[in-house]
Amino acid sequence: EAQVTQNPRYLITVTGKKLTVTCSQNMNHEYMSWYRQDPGLGLRQIYYSMNVEVTDKGDVPEGYKVSRKEKRNFPLILESPSPNQTSLYFCASSFASGAYEQYFGPGTRLTVT
Amino acid sequence: AQKVTQAQTEISVVEKEDVTLDCVYETRDTTYYLFWYKQPPSGELVFLIRRNSFDEQNEISGRYSWNFQKSTSSFNFTITASQVVDSAVYFCALSEAGGYNQGGKLIFGQGTELSVKP
Numbered sequence: 001e002a003q004v005t006q007n008p009r010y011l012i013t014v015t016g017k018k019l020t021v022t023c024s025q026n027m028n029h030e031y032m033s034w035y036r037q038d039p040g041l042g043l044r045q046i047y048y049s050m051n052v053e054v055t056d057k058g059d060v061p062e063g064y065k066v067s068r069k070e071k072r073n074f075p076l077i078l079e080s081p082s083p084n085q086t087s088l089y090f091c092a093s094s095f096a097s098g099a100y101e102q103y104f105g106p107g108t109r110l111t112v113t
Numbered sequence: 114a115q116k117v118t119q120a121q122t123e124i125s126v127v128e129k130e131d132v133t134l135d136c137v138y139e140t141r142d143t144t145y146y147l148f149w150y151k152q153p154p155s156g157e158l159v160f161l162i163r164r165n166s167f168d169e170q171n172e173i174s175g176r177y178s179w180n181f182q183k184s185t186s187s188f189n190f191t192i193t194a195s196q197v198v199d200s201a202v203y204f205c206a207l208s209e210a211g212g213y214n215q216g217g218k219l220i221f222g223q224g225t226e227l228s229v230k231p
Contacts, residue, residue, distance in 0.1 A: 042221050058218055106157045109156075
């Protein structure tokens with residue numbers, strides 16, 4: 001089954017404790033992206049990747065890092081999480097950027113206390 | 114500036130009613146793509162449809178239909194004979210081609226929460 005998977009689905013952590021949210025797709029997509037969804041602010045792009053080893057900042061990159069060492073994986077790293085990073089996070093992938101629909105993972109609900 | 118507006122924050126209907134969700138967009142680009150996504154209570158984002166700016170044909174898929182009108186910059190979504198399972202938040206999104214959108218990002222509207230009551 002073609003899909004985007006994310007882990008964990010739910011995470012409660014404390015300020016400053018490094019964490020990684022994994023994202024993997026099995027569709028051989030070149031493009032991958034991370035979004036966060038917040039009430040009143042909607043969905044905003046954090047980082048994106050056009051292909052392996054090619055990543056760049058989206059609209060709200062502060063406090064996040066990403067890497068793309070393999071085509072299928074695009075982890076999101078929070079080196080020192082803060083309460084304002086409490087959010088619902090989505091990973092997405094598509095055949096290429098812009099013209100193609102993005103397929104989203106199930107979401108990771110992160111709470112930072 | 115690029116922007117997507119979904120003016121209807123919440124809509125409530127009774128099962129079997131038809132309902133139209135409005136979407137108005139703004140873009141600088143002549144080539145762009147429009148999408149609809151569904152977010153059911155379980156939280157995932159489900160892709161429904163993609164339209165490119167050169168194709169103004171309306172589309173029908175079962176009980177779903179989409180009306181794209183460049184003249185009014187609108188891409189409205191109609192559900193015919195609504196069902197309880199249609200209850201969800203629906204997002205309209207825009208992606209610009211070319212240099213305006215190096216990041217390939219989707220610009221989402223704020224979403225319309227549809228509640229279908231039995």
